[in-house]
Amino acid sequence: MKKVFLILGCILSAMMLSQKMTFVYDLKFKPNPNKPELTTETYYLDVFEKESAFRCERERVSDSMIQRTGLGLGRSPVFNSQIYVVKNLETANIQKVIFMSFFNDKYFINIDENLNWKILSDKKKIEDFECRKATVEYGGRSWIAWFTQSIPIPEGPYIFNGLPGIIVKISDDQENYSFNLIKIKKLEKDSLFFSKKGTTISWEDFQKIQSDYYADPFAELKARNIKIQSGDEKGNLIPTDLNKMTKQLKKQIRENNNPIELNHKIDYE
Structure with missing residues (x-):
């Protein structure tokens, strides 16, 4: 340094x-x-x-x-x-x-x-x-x-x-x-280039967003009728197992549950 x-x-x-x-x-x-x-x-x-x-x-x-x-x-x-x-x-x-x-x-x-x-x-x-x-x-x-x-x-x-x-x-x-x-x-440019458009929420709102996401990470995709597709190394489409992906995401969230705002931590099950 x-x-x-x-x-x-x-x-x-x-x-x-x-x-x-x-x-x-x-x-x-x-x-x-x-x-x-x-x-x-x-x-x-x-x-x-x-x-x-x-x-x-x-x-x-x-x-x-x-x-x-x-x-x-x-x-x-x-x-x-x-x-x-x-x-x-x-x-x-x-x-x-x-x-x-x-x-x-x-x-x-x-x-x-x-x-x-x-x-x-x-x-x-x-x-x-x-x-x-x-x-x-x-x-x-x-x-x-x-x-x-x-x-x-x-x-x-x-x-x-x-x-x-x-x-x-x-x-x-x-x-x-x-x-x-x-x-x-x-500063490289005369702009911070970040968007100020968004929705202001409370900590309680955020906790609900996190809990809902943990319950079903793909709920919004399902609601918008958007299909998730993946491919193999040859570019061929393969079936997507949402249940398996959901379990993997839930495990990832549980194992990375050390928020900087410890007083707003959610105890996931």
């Missing part, structure tokens, strides 16, 4: 003035809280003047494709793996973004939980940044953050913001989720 920050001194001033910046984070998380295995993904925090979007690389590419062609990439059938947030930095409005896997129906959940940061006296250097420690409670988890005032932008990964500097590292105290800043660069 040292190489990444060597260019910081040359471009930081210009970026600070433009407020068009991309912060790239490495996320390590446990899909299954009862297993030690970690999954690693790259996430992008794009800041454009008074707005920001935090999403994985695949979602970012998909949003760009939708803007250009109207068609994007498929979404994960496991809702807990969708770690996508948009913020209005002027109004402090934060929304979690949820997609349905088959039709890309989009939902927004307003994040109303206050982040009552406690800034501590602890300091340490992370790569080239002098950082200070802060703690906060969110989503039923206790979080420890390290932020730097060298970049006085009160932003960070996912829903986390409001500190007097960019968050360089933040993880919950059980190390189920750990975000680490690995790169800073100019």
